[in-house]
Amino acid sequence: MLEKDMSLDGKTILITGCAGFIGAALAVELLRETKGVHIVGIDNMNDYYDAALKEHRLGLVQSAAGRGSRFTFIRGSIAEQDLVREAFRKYKPTVAVNLAAQAGVRHSIENPGTYIESNITGFFNMLEACRHSSGDGGVEHFLFASSSSVYGNSKSIPYSTSDRTDCPVSLYAATKKADELLAYSYAKLYGIPMTGLRFFTVYGPAGRPDMAYFDFSNRLTSGKTIQVYNYGNCRRDFTYIDDVVAGIRSAMERAPREDEDSVRYKVYNIGNHSPVKLLDFVHLLCGELERAGLLGAGFDLGSQMRLVGMQPGDVESTYADISETERDFGFRPKTGLQEGLKRFVEWYSDYYR
Ligand SMILES: NC(=O)c1ccc[n+]([C@@H]2O[C@H](COP(=O)([O-])OP(=O)(O)OC[C@H]3O[C@@H](n4cnc5c(N)ncnc54)[C@H](O)[C@@H]3O)[C@@H](O)[C@H]2O)c1
Structure with missing residues (x-):
C-alpha cells in the first residue's frame, strides 16, 4: 500500500x-472525519433530476459542517470560466475533486450539448484553474470522476485500467x-x-433518481411497470456509496508518484x-x-415488469x-448488494414518507 x-x-x-x-456524501464524510477541513462546494443545481433532492443533500452537508464557516457553497456552473477562476483565487484549495458532470448514458443521446458544456468545457476550466493556481499555495492534487463506461x-473481463478504452459506445463515455x-x-x-477515478454503478441512500434502483423503486411502489433491458441479462458491478467515498478519500491522501515518463497521473477503478x-x-x-412495507404482501413482480431488448448506448456488463x-490504497468494498439495498430502501422510505 502507498x-x-x-x-x-x-x-x-x-x-x-x-x-x-x-459529491454530497464525500463532503459529509470529510466534514465529519477531518479536523479543521474547509469544504468549498460548487454546483449549478440543474434540474436533470429533482432539484429538491440536491437541496436535501446540501442540507446534510450543512449540518455535518455545523455552525461556523467550514462549508462554503457556490451556486454556479463550472462551464463559467470566471466563476471557477474566482473560486480558486479566493479560496486557494489544496485539493480539488471534480465530480460535477452531466451524468447518465441514455440522456446523452437526446441532449448531447449539456455533456460537452459540463464534461468538456467545465472540465477544461477546472484544469486551467489548477494550472494557474499551481506553485506556492496552489492545488497539490486534482482528482476527477471518470466512469466504467470508458470500457x-x-x-476483457474484469475491466482493468490497462485495457483499451478507445471504443466508447455513448457520448457520455467519450466525454x-x-x-x-x-x-x-x-x-x-x-x-x-x-x-482519475472510474466509478462503477454507485448506489445508496440519497442516490440518483435517474438510476435503475431508484427509478424501479418509484415505479414499482406506485403500481407502474418497469422495463428491464437486455431481458435482465446485463450485469452491473453495483458499488455502495460509503465504499466509493472511502476509495475517494484514500486516493485524496495519496497523490500519484511519477511514472516511467515522469508524469504524476494515474487512473483507478472504484468498483465492487x-x-x-x-x-x-x-x-x-x-x-x-x-420488507419495508412499500410493496403489498401479494405483490406480483411479473405483472409489473417487461423484459425488453438492449438500449443504445448501454453496455452488457461492467x-x-x-x-x-x-x-x-488498501481499497476493499465492505457492503454487499443486499445490505446496500436495504439501507437505500430504509432511506427511501423515510425520505418519501
Ligand atoms: N453514480 C454513478 O454510478 C457514477 C458512475 C460513474 C461515474 N460517475 C461520475 O461521478 C460524478 C458524480 O456522479 P453522481 O452520481 O454524484 O451524479 P449527480 O448528477 O448526482 O452529481 C453531479 C452534480 O454535478 C452538478 N453539475 C452538473 N453539471 C454542472 C456544472 N456544469 N457546473 C456545476 N455543477 C454541475 C449537478 O447539479 C449534480 O448535483 C459524475 O462525474 C459522474 O459522471 C457516477
Whole structure:
C-alpha cells in the first residue's frame, strides 16, 4: 500500500458537484472525519433530476459542517470560466475533486450539448484553474470522476485500467475518456498530480433518481411497470456509496508518484468486483421494498415488469478489476448488494414518507 503523502486536516478542499449524490456524501464524510477541513462546494443545481433532492443533500452537508464557516457553497456552473477562476483565487484549495458532470448514458443521446458544456468545457476550466493556481499555495492534487463506461463493450473481463478504452459506445463515455486524456496532458505539461477515478454503478441512500434502483423503486411502489433491458441479462458491478467515498478519500491522501515518463497521473477503478445480473438485482430490490412495507404482501413482480431488448448506448456488463486500487490504497468494498439495498430502501422510505 502507498503511504499517505497528504493529511487532509486543516486543508481547503474544493468539490464540484457537491450537491450531487457522490459529491454530497464525500463532503459529509470529510466534514465529519477531518479536523479543521474547509469544504468549498460548487454546483449549478440543474434540474436533470429533482432539484429538491440536491437541496436535501446540501442540507446534510450543512449540518455535518455545523455552525461556523467550514462549508462554503457556490451556486454556479463550472462551464463559467470566471466563476471557477474566482473560486480558486479566493479560496486557494489544496485539493480539488471534480465530480460535477452531466451524468447518465441514455440522456446523452437526446441532449448531447449539456455533456460537452459540463464534461468538456467545465472540465477544461477546472484544469486551467489548477494550472494557474499551481506553485506556492496552489492545488497539490486534482482528482476527477471518470466512469466504467470508458470500457465500452470490452470483452476483457474484469475491466482493468490497462485495457483499451478507445471504443466508447455513448457520448457520455467519450466525454469521460476525453477528460482522462486532457488531465494527462495537464499533468505532463504542468506537473500537477492528477488522479482519475472510474466509478462503477454507485448506489445508496440519497442516490440518483435517474438510476435503475431508484427509478424501479418509484415505479414499482406506485403500481407502474418497469422495463428491464437486455431481458435482465446485463450485469452491473453495483458499488455502495460509503465504499466509493472511502476509495475517494484514500486516493485524496495519496497523490500519484511519477511514472516511467515522469508524469504524476494515474487512473483507478472504484468498483465492487462482484457483478450481479440485473434480474437478480430486481428480485433483491423487491424483497427489500416488501420488507419495508412499500410493496403489498401479494405483490406480483411479473405483472409489473417487461423484459425488453438492449438500449443504445448501454453496455452488457461492467466488472471492475480493483487489484491496483487495493494494492495502492488498501481499497476493499465492505457492503454487499443486499445490505446496500436495504439501507437505500430504509432511506427511501423515510425520505418519501
Ligand atoms: N453514480 C454513478 O454510478 C457514477 C458512475 C460513474 C461515474 N460517475 C461520475 O461521478 C460524478 C458524480 O456522479 P453522481 O452520481 O454524484 O451524479 P449527480 O448528477 O448526482 O452529481 C453531479 C452534480 O454535478 C452538478 N453539475 C452538473 N453539471 C454542472 C456544472 N456544469 N457546473 C456545476 N455543477 C454541475 C449537478 O447539479 C449534480 O448535483 C459524475 O462525474 C459522474 O459522471 C457516477
